[in-house]
Amino acid sequence: MSQDDGAAEAEATVRVPMNIALVKYWGKRDDLLILPLNDSISLTVDRLTAETTIRMVPGVGKHTVEINGKSVELSSNKRYQTVFDEALRLQRKRKEAEASSADSNGNDPPPIFYHFHVTSTTNFPVAAGLASSAAGFAAIALAIQRILRLDDSQANRLARIGSGSACRSMYGGLVHWRKGEMDDGSDCLAVRTEAAANWEDLYCIILVFDDGRKKVGSSEGMRRSRETSQLLKHRIESIVPQRIQQIQEAYTSRNFEQLARVIMADSNQFHAVCMDSTPPIRYLNEASWQLIDTVEEFNIGGIRAAYTFDAGPNACVIVQKENASQFLKAVLQTIQVPSEDLQVIGKELAEQFDVPAEPTTKCSKLIMSPMGGGPQE
Ligand SMILES: Nc1ncnc2c1ncn2[C@@H]1O[C@H](COP(=O)(O)OP(=O)(O)OP(=O)(O)O)[C@@H](O)[C@H]1O
Ligand SMILES: C[C@@](O)(CCOP(=O)(O)OP(=O)(O)O)CC(=O)O
Known part of the structure; x- marks a missing residue:
């Protein structure tokens, strides 16, 4: 990586994981600044990553973004422009501060124009309810942070204005995104919690039931719930604060x-809020419900697995590594899993999985990943 010095070209490459919320973010108090109505708390899913290179080039020119070899039409996605504008504002601010300390006459520094070229590859489907935007915008923010030497709160803001949940992918360990109170968002930050070191044998098993684009995007869904759901109000005022605390205690x-009970209750309440919105929003499908039944049955006699679903039907099941094999055997009774994915996981767990005949539900991809490692150098 090279850093900017005056008008030089600079480049940085980073790899950033997506994250899954254990207590969900749903609803904005400011749509432009992406300020949430409630706190949320999450862990990164370390094997699902975006690897992003950013080149910052001096001179007037068009920004470009390419994801998995395809150019993104920036006029139809304003969030990239917002992030680049904010990055350049921070860059100008720093240069002005440096110049005013060097130039006692207080003359303005000459304006320097830049544009950004972003190239990103992900190892999982984009826009399929697997929080690709979280990994993608966190990677953009982290790469710009390296180039412009931004502090953590500036980088966090950059990620957040790209996609709210992205600000939670910037760190390892248990990450708490505080909603803040200020209108300018200055106290709206994601921070690594004080909960001891990362809980390293927490794993997540992702079951992809549908990798198509969802019918109701998160932004539209949040707007609908904020305007129409009474349950969302109750959740924000009376439920979320205690759940954040319970997750912190359970993790520490x-x-x-305790962790699993809160995770499942919160996922269920988030989907209940969606149902309580007008018109109602349905993200779970039959396969999701099959998986919920499997987890409930697996947990009879002792809770060893926790499901959670974002704004889509795909499941994320959190287990301790020692229980992963048993859980997968339970899944295979009713859900068909691609044999190549089972082989990969079987190798890692030193386990042979027998596939029973004719399970009724199909999953198109099964991924197992450690959690909470955060972005890796
Ligand atoms: N690697 C990436 N780099 C930059 N932007 C990305 C990247 N991956 C995804 N995005 C952006 O995020 C958008 C997808 O966000 P969207 O919220 O629709 O889906 P998702 O994040 O996969 O699902 P969800 O937020 O519901 O979990 C893409 O259209 C693209 O604009
Ligand atoms: C259900 C969620 O996954 C919603 C995530 O929403 P986004 O962060 O994708 O929304 P925007 O801020 O509009 O980009 C819950 C969560 O991750 O906390």
Whole structure:
């Protein structure tokens, strides 16, 4: 990586994982600045990553973004422009500060124009309810942070104005995104919690049931819930604060049962809020419900797995690594899993999985990943 010095070209490459919320973000108090109505808390899913290179080039020119070899039409996605504008504003601010300390006459520094070229590859489907935007915008923010030597709160803001949940992908460990109170968003930040070191044997098993684009995007869904759901109001005022605290306690004391209870309750409440919105929003499908039944049955006699679903039907099941094989065997009774994915996981767990005949539900991809590692150098 090279850093900017005056008007030189600069480049940085980073790899950033997506994250899954254990207590969900749903609803904005400011749509432009992407300020949430409630706090949320998450862990990164370390094997699902975006690897992004940004070149910052001096001179007037068009920004470009390419994801998995395809150019993105920037006029139809304003969020990239917002992020680049904010990055250049921060760059100008810093240059002005440097110049005013060097130039006692207080003369303005000459304006310098830049444009950005972003190239990103992801190892999982984009816009399929797998939080690709979180990994993608966090990677953009982190790469710009390296180039412009931004502080963590500036980089966090950049990620957030790209996609709210992206600000939670910037760190390892348990990450708490505080909603803040200020209108300018200055106290709206994601931070690594004080909960001890990362809980390293927490794994997540992702089951992809549908990798198509969802009918109701998160932004539209959030707007609908904010305008029409009474349950959302109750959730924000009376439910979320205590759940954030319970997750922190459970994570710090490695209490899987408490962690799992809160994760599942919060996922269920988020989907209940969607149903409570007008018109109602349905993200879960039959396969999602099959998976919920499997987890409930697996947990009879002791909670060893926790499901959570974002704005789509794909499941994320959190387990401790020692219970992953048993859980997968339970899944295989009713859900068909691609054999190549099972082989990969079987190798890692040193386990042979027998596939029973004719399960009724199909999953198109199964991925297992450690959690909470955050962006890697
Ligand atoms: N690697 C990436 N780099 C930059 N932008 C990305 C990247 N991956 C995804 N995006 C942006 O995020 C958008 C997808 O966001 P969207 O919220 O629709 O889906 P998702 O993040 O996969 O699902 P969800 O937010 O519901 O979990 C893409 O259209 C693209 O604009
Ligand atoms: C259900 C969620 O996944 C919603 C994520 O929403 P986004 O962060 O994708 O929304 P925007 O801020 O509009 O970009 C819950 C969560 O990740 O907390």
